[in-house]
Amino acid sequence: MLVTKFARVGFTAAALCTAVLAQAAGLPNVTILATGGTIAGTGATSTTTVGYTAAKIGVEKLIAAVPELQKVANVKGEQVFQIASENMNNDYWLKLAKRVNELLAQKDVDGIVITHGTDTIEETAYFLNLVVKSKKPVVIVGAMRPATALSADGPINLYNAVATAGSPDAVGRGVLVALNDEIQGARDVTKTNTMTANTFRSPELGSLGYIVSGKPVFYRASTKKNTADTEFDVSKLDKLPAVDIAFGAANANNIAIDAFVAAGDVGIVYAGTGDGSLSSVVRPRLTELRKQGLYIVRSSRISNGPVVRNGENDDDATDFVVSDTLSPQKARILLMLALTKTKDTKEIQRMFYTY
Numbered sequence: 001m002l003v004t005k006f007a008r009v010g011f012t013a014a015a016l017c018t019a020v021l022a023q024a025a026g027l028p029n030v031t032i033l034a035t036g037g038t039i040a041g042t043g044a045t046s047t048t049t050v051g052y053t054a055a056k057i058g059v060e061k062l063i064a065a066v067p068e069l070q071k072v073a074n075v076k077g078e079q080v081f082q083i084a085s086e087n088m089n090n091d092y093w094l095k096l097a098k099r100v101n102e103l104l105a106q107k108d109v110d111g112i113v114i115t116h117g118t119d120t121i122e123e124t125a126y127f128l129n130l131v132v133k134s135k136k137p138v139v140i141v142g143a144m145r146p147a148t149a150l151s152a153d154g155p156i157n158l159y160n161a162v163a164t165a166g167s168p169d170a171v172g173r174g175v176l177v178a179l180n181d182e183i184q185g186a187r188d189v190t191k192t193n194t195m196t197a198n199t200f201r202s203p204e205l206g207s208l209g210y211i212v213s214g215k216p217v218f219y220r221a222s223t224k225k226n227t228a229d230t231e232f233d234v235s236k237l238d239k240l241p242a243v244d245i246a247f248g249a250a251n252a253n254n255i256a257i258d259a260f261v262a263a264g265d266v267g268i269v270y271a272g273t274g275d276g277s278l279s280s281v282v283r284p285r286l287t288e289l290r291k292q293g294l295y296i297v298r299s300s301r302i303s304n305g306p307v308v309r310n311g312e313n314d315d316d317a318t319d320f321v322v323s324d325t326l327s328p329q330k331a332r333i334l335l336m337l338a339l340t341k342t343k344d345t346k347e348i349q350r351m352f353y354t355y
Contacts, residue, residue: 053146
């Protein structure tokens with residue numbers, strides 16, 4: 001029965017034997033949920049690393065390309081959707097989160113790996129970090145080079161991610177991002193370079209650890225609440241509140257802000273300059289909108305450092321929320337989820353300090 005099952009998904013005879021031995025060895029059970037991205041991309045030639053087509057290869061072929069996976073886990077694959085990650089949206093997030101929670105509730109699933117495009121991997125990771133209802137490992141992985149490229153990084157990244165998802169040492173550490181032999185925490189990680197393999201960094205607070213010879217080695221852990229310890233529940237949600245990001249710069253104006261309001265947004269994250277600074281044009285408009293009921297989070301376009309409450313703005317007087325050290329794109333996620341629980345800005349501010 002086991003041999004027949006593996007044969008149906010195209011395993012070679014050698015891979016079949018390895019898979020059977022893996023089952024017998026009591027290895028962890030890891031499910032790979034595929035969503036597309038560069039790791040599943042193809043290029044015109046083996047040297048095409050820019051201008052390739054993302055999200056072309058299905059999950060079974062990704063797994064078959066790395067037979068070594070069967071040495072570290074009993075692996076199953078599932079294609080959740082197949083997109084380039086710049087097309088990620090709230091609907092995809094809700095679908096993915098619900099499937100992750102369904103699988104993690106099963107006794108025969110020890111961990112999950114999610115293959116994902118790198119453009120929005122940090123946002124998906126943080127969203128799941130807030131809504132996954134299990135301490136079992138969830139590891140998100142991608143690649144900076146398509147599968148057809150010379151020195152493609154997808155296969156080793158996938159191997160490392162599966163090894164991490166199956167490790168008891170990864171339990172309770174929140175959602176993880178594993179690329180380039182490093183383990184990053186969902187809250188702090190960001191993409192820092194448009195093309196290099198070492199693009200993912202937690203610039204200020206640092207990575208959580210490394211993957212050494214197929215084993216995760218952790219050196220620190222986040223102090224922020226995550227996954228099973230959060231108050232958010234998406235199991236009955238079919239949509240998220242409309243929240244967008246307005247970007248601060250020299251000659252700032254209210255055109256984007258007013259367009260978001262006209263489109264029906266209930267909240268705006270303002271990515272201000274410096275410590276979330278607001279220009280003399282933007283500040284009165286945001287203050288007025290807050291009085292009308294719009295929720296305002298003051299964030300920063302700067303990649304490091306906290307936005308300090310009552311620093312560059314009297315947030316108590318204007319009833320704004322500050323993002324602490326969250327990037328604008330992650331502040332948007334937390335504001336959306338916060339608004340599913342409360343309309344009290346003091347409670348929302350507490351959440352920004354908690355998560």
